[in-house]
Ligand SMILES: Nc1ncnc2c1ncn2[C@@H]1O[C@H](COP(=O)(O)OP(=O)(O)OP(=O)(O)O)[C@@H](O)[C@H]1O
């Protein structure tokens with residue numbers, strides 16, 4: 001059992017709570033930085049996809065995991081980021097400006113959605129976000145001069161300071177660095193008053209208000225930041241798939257993002273990252289499964305969304321804290337062995353008033 | 359001018375007059391207690407003070423200013439903090455985080471600086487932490503500092519909710535049944551803390567409570583409410599012996 005001796009309040013502010021964390025995260029960091037050296041292009045590409053998903057999921061995590069506003073339309077922010085970025089590139093705007101502008105554009109749209117949405121709760125908000133995604137898809141289809149409509153749009157490889165990035169491993173590093181920066185940003189949110197107010201709003205709006213938290217403002221800020229991060233992921237995704245068409249950013253992607261953060265573990269940064277890896281794995285397994293199943297089932301068009309939906313529901317019912325939550329329980333078990341109390345994590349239902357992780 | 363007063367406050371839910379023309383005034387430094395049978399309208403008065411409900415009639419005044427129409431999130435800034443009858447803590451956060459959220463009104467840093475967590479933000483966070491640690495010491499919560507609320511027993515949660523309200527550093531503290539669900543020792547401790555809050559921290563307390571031993575111990579003045587109406591006011595003893603109060607508790611009409 002690890003007993004932490006705290007000598008300084010800064011210890012609770014730090015990203016890594018103790019030296020064990022430092023070691024494992026350093027190892028992880030080394031692994032992701034060295035990965036392209038040992039993996040072939042196919043796997044580097046797959047890893048890049050996972051990192052982009054992780055970034056998009058991180059954005060969704062801010063709004064859904066932290067403030068409890070369930071969005072079923074986050075693929076739309078990816079679309080806005082992707083198309084804005086791709087369009088700006090065709091206009092000759094350099095990559096390093098175009099990408100932040102794309103993220104900002106997505107953020108501004110998020111802000112416009114958030115202001116009415118912050119007054120909605122639960123299912124209404126979710127339905128509204130779904131409707132929003134459909135509207136965005138329609139706009140993408142019909143605004144042909146910018147988006148190419150149903151014909152789609154080719155995205156050129158990114159160029160950094162005149163240097164064109166063609167290789168998979170080069171792009172992998174671009175994505176990795178941006179993901180790490182976004183993670184640092186979100187961790188900063190979590191350790192400052194803003195992040196605490198977000199969690200407060202999620203768990204109990206009345207007591208948040210009674211403590212002086214402006215609920216609507218907090219929700220709107222979360223939406224803005226969330227849309228920016230997911231929009232950034234969209235911009236990166238544009239180069240990754242190299243060709244944008246409206247159906248790329250459909251409801252399936254939105255469900256996938258939601259599935260990711262639920263399976264990974266709502267309310268934590270770990271959850272978004274874990275979730276992205278798990279979804280990457282799941283996608284790979286489904287495509288293998290498809291080949292194994294009899295064609296009558298394997299070629300059903302609804303197979304993927306159906307499976308994703310099923311897994312989502314199962315997790316919400318049986319493991320609402322996701323894989324990361326399960327891991328924390330397991331780690332606590334190891335650390336406190338043999339003193340582990342079976343009900344350490346059991347919620348005391350009788351006292352429970354504010355189970356509102358919507 | 360009184361420190362805090364409500365005047366002719368009324369509110370109905372559908373046909374039910376939850377609060378009916380209720381008035382009282384309390385002075386700074388007092389512990390003022392509202393008693394009354396279930397459904398008397400006590401919590402409804404608190405919820406109107408918190409601006410969760412808007413009264414249909416009447417005014418709420420704090421230090422002379424009319425705060426009836428203040429927004430719910432302005433009440434804490436004005437100087438009034440509260441606890442809830444059915445504990446409203448942030449279940450998925452730790453005790454420390456819950457208490458830090460109590461510091462919200464003392465945060466003035468722009469969002470952009472928080473995103474980058476510059477040295478100024480860190481300094482402010484450390485200052486909040488020291489304040490929170492004072493409250494942790496005061497309520498003897500050190501043992502639970504890093505526990506998640508969901509893992510803690512009821513009595514401890516009540517203490518944490520009290521602690522969170524203290525982190526606001528209010529001038530007036532509203533306690534909705536601070537002793538409900540506590541065992542006799544915990545109730546006794548609660549009594550000591552309320553005394554300390556009044557005497558050492560200089561915070562005035564407006565309290566709803568059913569436990570008469572606690573009411574007798576800490577209250578400077580007591581008011582009894584029944585069917586939304588004030589039926590008696592005075593010392594704890596006077597109110598308990600008032601014929602209307604006895605009748606109300608025996609289930610008769612006041
Ligand atoms: N939000 C609401 N909607 C409808 N009726 C309500 C609402 N809140 C309270 N009431 C009603 O108003 C009356 C007063 O309720 P209140 O909660 O203020 O009682 P109380 O004095 O706090 O009782 P207790 O001691 O049981 O807490 C009750 O009849 C209650 O049913």
Ligand SMILES: [Mg+2]
Nearest residue numbers: 400401402443
């Ligand atoms: Mg009540």
